[in-house]
Amino acid sequence: MTGFGRGECKTEKFQFTVEVKSINHRYLDINVKMPRKIMLLEEWVRQQIKKYVQRGRVEVFIRMENIGISDAKLSVDTELAKGYYESLVLIKDTLNTRDDITTSVIGRFPDVIVSSENELDQEEILSVLESALVAALTELKKMRETEGLLLQKDTLERCDVLERDILSVEALAADVEAEYRNKIKQKLDEFLKVYGFESDPQRVLQEAALYADRSSITEEIVRFKTHISQLRDTVISNDGLGRKMDFLLQEMNREINTIGSKSSNIDVTSYVVDLKSQLEKVREQIQNIE
Numbered sequence: 098m099t100g101f102g103r104g105e106c107k108t109e110k111f112q113f114t115v116e117v118k119s120i121n122h123r124y125l126d127i128n129v130k131m132p133r134k135i136m137l138l139e140e141w142v143r144q145q146i147k148k149y150v151q152r153g154r155v156e157v158f159i160r161m162e163n164i165g166i167s168d169a170k171l172s173v174d175t176e177l178a179k180g181y182y183e184s185l186v187l188i189k190d191t192l193n194t195r196d197d198i199t200t201s202v203i204g205r206f207p208d209v210i211v212s213s214e215n216e217l218d219q220e221e222i223l224s225v226l227e228s229a230l231v232a233a234l235t236e237l238k239k240m241r242e243t244e245g246l247l248l249q250k251d252t253l254e255r256c257d258v259l260e261r262d263i264l265s266v267e268a269l270a271a272d273v274e275a276e277y278r279n280k281i282k283q284k285l286d287e288f289l290k291v292y293g294f295e296s297d298p299q300r301v302l303q304e305a306a307l308y309a310d311r312s313s314i315t316e317e318i319v320r321f322k323t324h325i326s327q328l329r330d331t332v333i334s335n336d337g338l339g340r341k342m343d344f345l346l347q348e349m350n351r352e353i354n355t356i357g358s359k360s361s362n363i364d365v366t367s368y369v370v371d372l373k374s375q376l377e378k379v380r381e382q383i384q385n386i387e
Contacts, residue, residue: 098153098248100240104232106225113229114160117146117237121384122154131159135222142230149234150241159226178209248382252332252342255379259349259372260325266356266368267318314356314365321352328379342383350376 101118127146129139146155185198204210324345331341353376357369 098241098244100237100244102233102235102237102240104229104234104236106228106232108221108225110163111222111225112162113226114162115226115229115233116158117155117230117233119150119153119155119237119241122152123384125150125152126154127157128155129157129159131157132161135159135161135226138223138226141223142226145227145230146234149238157230159230161222161226172211174209174211178203178206181206181209249332252379252382253329255375256325256329256332258375260322262368262372262375263318263321263325266314266365266372267322269362269365269368270314270318314359317352317356317359321349321356324349324352343380346376346380346383 099118099120102116104115106113125147127143129142131139131142142157142159146157181203182198185203188194189196189198328342328345328349331345350373353369353372357366360366360369
């Protein structure tokens with residue numbers, strides 16, 4: 098499911114801006130981009146996201162700004178500076194050169210002035226970041242829920258179409274079985290005549306009925322109708338929709354394929370095509386649902 102959320106939080110020392118966006122994905126895939134200085138919090142950020150999102154590709158962008166404080170602090174190695182100075186004096190005296198030893202000259206030597214990052218207050222940073230992240234995720238979730246309601250409505254409407262078509266197939270089921278039985282009976286009669294056997298009407302009817310029973314699509318229709326009911330219940334609920342619906346659609350597709358292979362009735366075949374088309378459309382939609 099797609100969505101976007103943005104959150105900000107500011108204190109006297111820090112300001113965080115968090116942007117979160119999600120696109121369709123079969124599983125949960127989280128990509129976090131954040132400042133290097135707070136990379137230790139990445140796993141914590143991922144755990145917070147999992148509280149709001151269970152499925153989809155989620156991209157998180159975190160921007161941090163220091164307010165009124167410097168990212169770095171400077172320190173002076175006075176002993177090292179003294180050593181450089183004494184070395185320069187020695188060189189001056191030895192070579193009898195002009196005295197141009199200045200503070201700026203010594204300060205440019207390696208490691209005399211050292212820059213290091215200020216230690217950050219992790220607890221304060223975590224508090225500010227959490228406020229911004231929660232605001233962004235709340236907005237994202239709201240947008241995804243809006244889309245989810247539209248997908249729910251569309252799926253329920255398609256369930257109605259599936260039910261209408263399978264009921265039409267059910268109405269044809271008796272005719273399909275009778276038609277198949279008559280075809281078998283006719284084939285058996287023709288076979289017996291070709292080889293000069295006397296036809297036993299009762300036996301022929303028994304054999305035809307046996308084969309016709311194997312071609313019955315009643316069980317598949319009953320199971321398909323049950324799956325439609327389960328699909329509706331799953332769509333209305335809010336518990337692991339995507340995976341449950343994916344399983345149900347696989348089973349429904351299996352039943353439709355069996356019905357299509359058992360029946361040669363042109364009307365049934367037409368409904369089978371329509372049913373498979375609707376199932377595919379639902380399958381495409383559930384890729385967007387958690």
